[in-house]
Amino acid sequence: MTQKKFLYVNRKAPYGTVYALESLEVVLIGAAFEQDVRLLFMDDGVFQLAKGQDTAGIDNKNFSPTYSALGDYEVTKIYVDKQSLEERGMSLDDLQHLVWEDEDDDWAERDSIVLVDRSEIKEIMEENDVVLSF
Amino acid sequence: MKFTIQVSEGPYTHQASDSAYQFTRAALEKGHEIFRVFFYHDGVNNATRLTTPPQDDRNVVNRWSELAAEHNLDMVVCVAAAQRRGIADADEAKRNGKDADNLAPGFRISGLGQLIEGAIQSERLVVFGD
16 A cells, blocks of 8 residues: 555644544554554644643543554654743653654664654645644 | 545534535536545534524535535545444444434445545545634
């Protein structure tokens, strides 16, 4: 099957609307189709990766542990907009530590999250074949 | 050009549902190919034949069904999103032990793989939503 570069742009908070959850479902299916999958988190979407999520009070399923499985689906590039983090008083330390294992280097763990600025986001969008926004 | 269309919002609440229809119709009229229309999120609500708008308003669901019949459109409703929101064809209703089904003519229920395939097979994937 043809392999294309898919970029999933996640711009909404993890709870409050269903977009984040249903985006993750597409990401996992897309990866299973052996497409080249990258994720971008910006605006309130950066909250999706926040560590220590506890949804008991809102009776919603906490699906955030699923992000740590992305490495096993060979999703190795997770871009996070630096400015969106800063605007929300957050830094890389507030996010889950997401890793993937490098097959070519004795399965060494590599960081998946890459902080990017707005000019880089423009380039990232240009270099992908399919951009899905959630 | 070959397009796949993703509809991410429900009818009568969000313009995305109307815009997707208008874009699809205009593209077909201009001679473009629509590989597939994929309904996701609340977009699955565009596919219930129980929709009954006031008589002086557009019927968003029937409009899609008519366009599909006219152009042999492939209109796919995401099964996971549909189950959450109570959209079912006869098979799905039976499988899940429900006493009714509501899928409008021209739509079919299938998986997210259909969206991925649409993106791979088409030159453009156009998403209508926020």
